[in-house]
Amino acid sequence: MKTKNKKIQKIVFEIFKKNKLSSKHAKIATDAIINAELVGAYGHGLSRLKMYCDRIKKKLINPRPNIKIKKISQSISHVDANNSIGFVAADIAIKIAIKNAKKTGIGMVAVKNSGHYGLSGYYAEQAVKKNLITMIYTSAPPAVAPFGALKSLFGTNPICFGTPTGSKIPFILDTSISMINRGKIRVAARNNLKIPKDVALDKFGKPTTDAKKALEGVQLPIAGFRGSGLAWMVDILSGVLTGGNHAGKVKDPFDDFSGPQNIGHLFITFKTNLFVNNFNKRIKDNIRTIKRLPKIKGIKEIMYPGQNKYKRLKMNSKKDINITEIIKKDLEILKN
Amino acid sequence: MKTKNKKIQKIVFEIFKKNKLSSKHAKIATDAIINAELVGAYGHGLSRLKMYCDRIKKKLINPRPNIKIKKISQSISHVDANNSIGFVAADIAIKIAIKNAKKTGIGMVAVKNSGHYGLSGYYAEQAVKKNLITMIYTSAPPAVAPFGALKSLFGTNPICFGTPTGSKIPFILDTSISMINRGKIRVAARNNLKIPKDVALDKFGKPTTDAKKALEGVQLPIAGFRGSGLAWMVDILSGVLTGGNHAGKVKDPFDDFSGPQNIGHLFITFKTNLFVNNFNKRIKDNIRTIKRLPKIKGIKEIMYPGQNKYKRLKMNSKKDINITEIIKKDLEILKN
Numbered sequence: 001m002k003t004k005n006k007k008i009q010k011i012v013f014e015i016f017k018k019n020k021l022s023s024k025h026a027k028i029a030t031d032a033i034i035n036a037e038l039v040g041a042y043g044h045g046l047s048r049l050k051m052y053c054d055r056i057k058k059k060l061i062n063p064r065p066n067i068k069i070k071k072i073s074q075s076i077s078h079v080d081a082n083n084s085i086g087f088v089a090a091d092i093a094i095k096i097a098i099k100n101a102k103k104t105g106i107g108m109v110a111v112k113n114s115g116h117y118g119l120s121g122y123y124a125e126q127a128v129k130k131n132l133i134t135m136i137y138t139s140a141p142p143a144v145a146p147f148g149a150l151k152s153l154f155g156t157n158p159i160c161f162g163t164p165t166g167s168k169i170p171f172i173l174d175t176s177i178s179m180i181n182r183g184k185i186r187v188a189a190r191n192n193l194k195i196p197k198d199v200a201l202d203k204f205g206k207p208t209t210d211a212k213k214a215l216e217g218v219q220l221p222i223a224g225f226r227g228s229g230l231a232w233m234v235d236i237l238s239g240v241l242t243g244g245n246h247a248g249k250v251k252d253p254f255d256d257f258s259g260p261q262n263i264g265h266l267f268i269t270f271k272t273n274l275f276v277n278n279f280n281k282r283i284k285d286n287i288r289t290i291k292r293l294p295k296i297k298g299i300k301e302i303m304y305p306g307q308n309k310y311k312r313l314k315m316n317s318k319k320d321i322n323i324t325e326i327i328k329k330d331l332e333i334l335k336n
Numbered sequence: 337m338k339t340k341n342k343k344i345q346k347i348v349f350e351i352f353k354k355n356k357l358s359s360k361h362a363k364i365a366t367d368a369i370i371n372a373e374l375v376g377a378y379g380h381g382l383s384r385l386k387m388y389c390d391r392i393k394k395k396l397i398n399p400r401p402n403i404k405i406k407k408i409s410q411s412i413s414h415v416d417a418n419n420s421i422g423f424v425a426a427d428i429a430i431k432i433a434i435k436n437a438k439k440t441g442i443g444m445v446a447v448k449n450s451g452h453y454g455l456s457g458y459y460a461e462q463a464v465k466k467n468l469i470t471m472i473y474t475s476a477p478p479a480v481a482p483f484g485a486l487k488s489l490f491g492t493n494p495i496c497f498g499t500p501t502g503s504k505i506p507f508i509l510d511t512s513i514s515m516i517n518r519g520k521i522r523v524a525a526r527n528n529l530k531i532p533k534d535v536a537l538d539k540f541g542k543p544t545t546d547a548k549k550a551l552e553g554v555q556l557p558i559a560g561f562r563g564s565g566l567a568w569m570v571d572i573l574s575g576v577l578t579g580g581n582h583a584g585k586v587k588d589p590f591d592d593f594s595g596p597q598n599i600g601h602l603f604i605t606f607k608t609n610l611f612v613n614n615f616n617k618r619i620k621d622n623i624r625t626i627k628r629l630p631k632i633k634g635i636k637e638i639m640y641p642g643q644n645k646y647k648r649l650k651m652n653s654k655k656d657i658n659i660t661e662i663i664k665k666d667l668e669i670l671k672n
Contacts, residue, residue: 072610072611073440073442075411075442076610078610078611104411105408105411105444106442108441108610133572133573145629146629146638148635148637148638149630149635149638150629150630151630153625153626153629161572163572173565222563223515225641226511227558229509230511232509233497236507236622237469237497239622240612240622241469241611241612242611242612243611246618270444274412274414275577276579286575286582289489289584290489290583290584293486293489294485294487295484295485296486302484304565305561
């Protein structure tokens with residue numbers, strides 16, 4: 001990964017190595033964490049490093065996993081990640097999904113016994129770089145209450161979709177079905193910042209802007225019953241289907257050390273030219289047409305999903321990653 | 337289809353026959369329309385019958401289509417619907433998708449040159465009855481403004497997901513990404529009813545509860561940038577990928593007789609037992625766990641998507657379909 005941040009990259013890599021990850025796996029995990037920092041997804045970045053190491057120490061993440069890949073068909077594979085760090089399981093799975101799609105037109109890879117893998121969009125980018133469309137689903141610890149329920153059960157369960165655009169900036173939609181990402185609330189809580197209104201309730205069911213109270217309470221799904229249904233869909237696709245935990249059984253990696261997470265993921269990939277021979281031209285036309293629409297006052301450009309993130313990555317790669325005091329302390333402990 | 341409504345069923349069938357559909361195609365179209373009435377999706381029911389006939393008369397829907405099915409692989413097929421009525425194209429496509437998935441584990445069928453096909457969930461039910469999971473995407477005429485734009489371009493672009501539940505009531509999520517279905521606004525407009533607040537803007541960008549003004553204006557997507565991104569995803573999956581119209585080029589079937597709609601659809605199907613051998617038990621556990629959560633005051637039961645619709649279908653099948661004055665008039669014209 002091109003970044004000015006060779007030093008912090010090396011520190012994270014060495015921390016993973018010290019925690020018994022192989023060089024190959026340490027590099028995969030480090031790259032994912034640094035990427036999250038560079039795209040501004042701090043809730044998936046360095047703020048999680050200590051948690052991963054804690055879970056390795058408590059034998060809840062297996063630093064030397066015996067990952068088993070079962071071929072179901074030329075298109076379909078099943079990965080048992082043996083409680084590897086999620087980054088490694090996801091990296092293996094998306095690579096198989098890419099291979100399967102290149103061979104047969106469509107690839108589907110399910111993963112079980114995995115853990116938190118960071119940003120879905122990060123893996124989507126790998127498929128898109130190989131000129132594939134991809135859909136990625138993962139479950140997550142309880143954060144969002146099903147419509148009608150007073151208790152969190154669904155994770156923020158992102159829906160991720162990526163496609164080549166015929167230009168260098170990929171279309172990567174990576175949207176959680178909660179009003180706010182849990183990672184963002186967690187970062188706010190660690191830094192004593194407030195969260196927006198109408199995104200979360202406290203444990204008594206009252207609206208709150210206090211990040212700490214929100215973490216104890218319930219996040220609200222987007223669009224009521226619709227968002228709740230989408231979260232349920234993701235729980236089924238990534239949990240029920242794959243052999244992963246589901247129905248609220250994925251443990252919170254920060255708070256629950258009673259066992260491994262057993263997160264499930266589902267990766268679907270397919271070729272862009274299955275049905276048309278000019279996909280790149282078609283999607284360029286699509287994006288151009290939408291960008292040319294009349295805009296709401298104050299909007300300079302209609303952006304497609306992934307565009308802003310790409311810009312942030314380019315910009316931030318030229319700058320030093322900002323290390324907060326809390327993370328500095330984490331790193332000091334973890335290095336020694 | 338079991339319904340008390342043999343008489344109206346026969347009237348609709350004869351109207352389609354009179355408009356040159358084959359008996360087979362007339363039955364498929366009639367069943368879909370009666371089903372929409374019975375599940376209470378009136379915007380996809382009899383209120384569209386005159387429109388279909390108008391488009392047939394103007395040669396924009398082909399009553400005797402030469403539908404071409406191209407096999408891309410054992411899993412993947414492409415249907416050129418030759419401007420058939422959408423119901424017929426979708427019925428053929430889901431049946432191929434089912435066959436492909438039964439054979440290889442996963443099926444993917446894209447359709448181009450199709451038209452409005454009613455409810456995605458109706459086709460999802462077919463796959464679920466064959467014990468498959470399914471994901472269905474279709475585009476629709478411009479109704480929702482992309483985030484940041486002052487003009488409608490995306491359709492209400494439903495996201496549909498269906499899965500067996502191990503019980504007789506399937507899980508069928510069929511959610512448009514707009515705050516309200518265009519069909520519902522249309523029915524409200526025809527019956528001079530108001531629509532809810534915060535679901536649509538008039539043509540000047542002002543919020544409105546006047547259904548007619550909303551039809552001239554813009555529907556709002558769910559969840560701002562997130563919903564806009566999901567709509568864009570559906571436009572790419574069902575339009576750019578399939579060879580169908582996209583980027584706002586799908587014509588409004590009621591208002592625009594300048595050419596066929598060329599709607600695209602995408603059907604993905606796969607087996608439930610690809611990765612686990614006890615899917616039915618797993619999903620039963622999943623649903624049971626969620627239903628047992630503590631409930632918000634006033635909520636009797638946490639429902640999964642499709643449950644209410646199934647109940648409505650059962651109940652309404654025992655009753656006469658309510659024929660409004662406007663539809664009565666439509667039927668009188670169409671019969672003679």
